[in-house]
Amino acid sequence: MTVVVNGSDPNVYLSNGTRIALGLIGQSTRPQSIVQAAQEGYFAAAGQWIYVAGMPNEKPDPKPETLKK
Numbered sequence: 001m002t003v004v005v006n007g008s009d010p011n012v013y014l015s016n017g018t019r020i021a022l023g024l025i026g027q028s029t030r031p032q033s034i035v036q037a038a039q040e041g042y043f044a045a046a047g048q049w050i051y052v053a054g055m056p057n058e059k060p061d062p063k064p065e066t067l068k069k
Contacts, residue, residue: 010031011030013028022035
């Protein structure tokens, strides 16, 4: 999860394809915290990380599989 420090949350430009893939419809620029949350949500749902220029692009550690008995 992204933490906003001192109220600073720089905007990131998103191409049309990236915005659509991340489900961020509307403006081409979004706060970094919103983009990070969308990347993490997409990764949790699809298992793939979407690279976004201008972002730290640190994908979360995958959750361990539940062991079946």
